[in-house]
Amino acid sequence: EDQVTQSPEALRLQEGESSSLNCSYTVSGLRGLFWYRQDPGKGPEFLFTLYSAGEEKEKERLKATLTKKESFLHITAPKPEDSATYLCAVQARETSGSRLTFGEGTQLTVNP
Amino acid sequence: DVKVTQSSRYLVKRTGEKVFLECVQDMDHENMFWYRQDPGLGLRLIYFSYDVKMKEKGDIPEGYSVSREKKERFSLILESASTNQTSMYLCASTYRELHEQYFGPGTRLTVT
Numbered sequence: 001e002d003q004v005t006q007s008p009e010a011l012r013l014q015e016g017e018s019s020s021l022n023c024s025y026t027v028s029g030l031r032g033l034f035w036y037r038q039d040p041g042k043g044p045e046f047l048f049t050l051y052s053a054g055e056e057k058e059k060e061r062l063k064a065t066l067t068k069k070e071s072f073l074h075i076t077a078p079k080p081e082d083s084a085t086y087l088c089a090v091q092a093r094e095t096s097g098s099r100l101t102f103g104e105g106t107q108l109t110v111n112p
Numbered sequence: 113d114v115k116v117t118q119s120s121r122y123l124v125k126r127t128g129e130k131v132f133l134e135c136v137q138d139m140d141h142e143n144m145f146w147y148r149q150d151p152g153l154g155l156r157l158i159y160f161s162y163d164v165k166m167k168e169k170g171d172i173p174e175g176y177s178v179s180r181e182k183k184e185r186f187s188l189i190l191e192s193a194s195t196n197q198t199s200m201y202l203c204a205s206t207y208r209e210l211h212e213q214y215f216g217p218g219t220r221l222t223v224t
Contacts, residue, residue, distance in 0.1 A: 032210050043116075043215030044155075051210070053190050074142040087155070091209065098143050099164045099170070104154035 002027045002092050004103035013078055021073040021106045023088030030087045033071050034086040034100060035064050044087055047073075078110045116216035118203050124222045125192075129171070131190040133202030133219050143206045144186035145213065146178065148199040155202065162184055193223045 003026040011088040015096040032051050037063035046047055048057045051068040054083065057064050061082065073086055085107045119134035123130045139143065145160040147170075157170030159178040167178050175197060185204075190197055202219050204213040 036215075041218070042217050042222075043204075046212040046214065049212055050209070069127055071142075085133060098169065098206050098211065098213070099145070099157060099160055100153040100213060104152070 001103040002090060002095070004088055004090055004101055005028045005107050006086075006088050006103035008106060009046070009104070010040055010107040010109070013075075013109065015079055015112050016077050018074070018076045018078070020075070021086055021108070023071040023103055024069060025071070025088075025090045027090050027092045027101075029093035030077050031091040031093045032094070033066055033091045034091070035073055036089065038085045038087055040085075047086075055059070057084075075108070083108055083110045116203055116205055116214050118201075118216040118219050120219050121217060122220050122222075124224065125190075125193050126224055127194060129190075129193050129223075131180055131193050131221070131223075133188040133190075133203075133221070134207055135186045135188070135205075136184055137186075137205040137214070139183065139205070139207070139214075140183065141205035141207050141214075142183075143208065144180065145204040145206075146176075146188045147202045147204065148172070148184065149202055149218075150199050158188065175194045195223050198222065 005024045035047040038044040048064040053068045084104040087105045089102040116137045132224045146158045161167045161180040177189045203216040206213040
């Protein structure tokens with residue numbers, strides 16, 4: 001059974017204080033790992049897809065990295081508008097269709 | 113931009129009612145999904161569809177059914193609503209494997 005565990009559950013940062021969110025996964029064979037951002041009361045918004053260990057992707061203050069067992073979402077000099085819940089999901093080679101298994105998310109709060 | 117729309121943002125129904133939630137996507141995506149999202153449980157897959165009239169059970173299909181008569185539209189049906197189906201329901205679509213899923217804004221369903 002595919003499993004995704006995100007840590008910490010919640011993180012409070014001061015504006016400008018860089019940090020990382022962790023996503024550990026257990027999957028039979030990884031097809032892809034996805035990061036999403038979700039604002040309260042809204043649907044998740046796609047951020048990145050990573051396909052193989054060693055891969056990195058960046059978007060503004062966010063950088064996602066991937067190893068064989070986990071992924072990190074690094075947030076550099078965050079701003080209050082980065083406050084959201086960040087979700088990680090995996091797609092396994094052996095699952096049918098393009099279904100994803102999600103972690104429970106990390107709720108990030110950035111204080112001004 | 114991909115757009116996924118859901119028929120209602122908020123819905124209040126009584127126990128035992130039959131409930132229809134509709135989702136429409138405008139990007140000719142093959143795959144569509146229904147999730148529910150609850151605090152502490154994350155996003156859980158109810159059903160998905162990989163083609164018109166084709167469907168597959170997700171992790172929590174009990175008490176739900178789905179219909180996909182047209183490629184752009186995917187409906188979730190609660191045959192007899194119960195209070196434990198009070199939740200946020202999210203629809204998503206994607207072109208195929210390895211592509212990101214795009215989410216709708218969600219329907220907050222309350223069953224009283």
